[in-house]
Amino acid sequence: MTTDRVRIAPSPTGPLHIGTARTALFNFLHARHTGGVFVLRLEDTDVARSTLEYENDILEGLHWLGLRWDEGPEVAGEEARGPFGPYRQMQRLELYAAAASQLLANDQAYPCYCRPEELEAVRKEQEAAKLPPRYNGRCARLTPDERAAFESEGRKAALRFRVGEGVVGWDDIVRGRVEIDVANIGGDFVIVRADGTPLYHFVVVVDDAAMNMTLIIRGEDHISNTPKHILLFRALGHDVPTFAHLPLILNADRTKMSKRKTQTALADYRAEGFIREGLVNYLALLGWSTGTEDEILSIDELIERFDIHEVNKAGAVFDRARLEWLNGQWIRRLDADDLVDRLRPFIQAELDAGRIDRMPSDEEVRALLPIVQERLPRLGVIGELVGFLWIDQLDVDPERLVPKRWDAATTAEALAAARATIADVGEVSYEADELEPPLRSLAEVRGWKAGDLFMAIRVAVTGRTATPPLFDTLVALGYERTLERLDRALQTLASAPAASAPGT
């Protein structure tokens, strides 16, 4: 088994994207499965768009998912790890400068004095002529005198890499043999801007070479760029790593997943209460499967079973419904203390948003778990599910109080009777199995359907028609508040204009 060095190289120009997380996961799984090394490198050479905030979001997100890197930059409170640092590209500029002058010295790269406007004009012409955009090579063969002339004009030169001719091919782990004629990659490309800062295709290769990466696992959108990278590896005199291009994650319309059409920020899923186990499990199944019918897999099981050679080629549509199902599966598997801990911030968020009036204690939440755990596809639905327990005063629309088959008078009568029955049970023996029998016999004696009676009570004390099991809910609410809410519902019914007379 090979021990690969793999990496994830995010660019801090936006929040951690689901696609980046998936690529990171596949790299991580491959490294762990094969005993390799997983490296994190920050590609921050786009200074204009990179921010520290995004960097934090990305690092924190990967960490939260459980994707620990063996080598990577210093992060809050922690030193950089690994012998190939620094791991932020803006701290590696000397390296790129050295590589650039090496290429320049060997005439594998040359200064280009074309101005952006000039290049733009050429591109426009090509477009008009229905030709593929391509650098026209104007500066490829300048004489020293011509260069001097441009210099004296005050022009700053960018550096272009000589692409040459021929076919570049590689054996992609997921795609097999891929060959691309160099004539189709757009001509000599810029590797260093006129302002001296290096560009992506250049730095990625310099660093992958310097960091001894042996396998590049990345998105399919890089297939067309791969010839540039291979050419650069060769020019720098470095072994070309192996490539594995993953299928893309798609919007519902099968275009590349974008924030316009799909929620793409990992943090947003997290904020909705998707848990790492669910997300990791779901992401792992986007483009890969065990080949068996097993699909609920922990990260350890994924590490054990993941094989980069089994990744499939076709793009995968991001299906939120399936994510929610898997997430629910994992929430149900959480143990009580863990779930209470994970729920707390979501309850706090309800409080902060003013949707509830008080923060329940951990004991209170823990006691709720048996009726709540299997009803949570996401942690964020906790408020919707049992938020009524934590509000001071419940206002219920009088029309809502009346069950479908009943009228207001029957409802009022039933609620009053139920109130008496519950009061009769008394506070000391106020338990679900003490509450149910007397209320059932009340319904029987009065000739009401138990379901109707229960529904009337349910709405009166929760304001909702869909809740966890009624008697457990009443217990959670407490003796006093249950009676208060029943009284209040009775008042609401009494003061409401008689909407429907009995019997009509």
Place this chain on the structure above:
RNA sequence: GCCCCCAUCGUCUAGAGGCCUAGGACGCCACCCUUUCAAGGUGGAGAUCAGGGGUUCGAAUCCCCUUGGGGGCACCA
């Protein structure tokens, strides 16, 4: 426009020549359970394996073409 990649139920996928009258999961529908909602259980609808040619005794699986979809073609990453 040019180059490259891809193609099995709505979606994620199993399938590496006969085990496929194509399996599983999500979603959907029905039923069971049931005080509502979930969860769980059972069953169902849903794919002429994009289409057409080959190769073969035999093709979802191999080859070719077509069609469709996608990605890439920056002094972004």
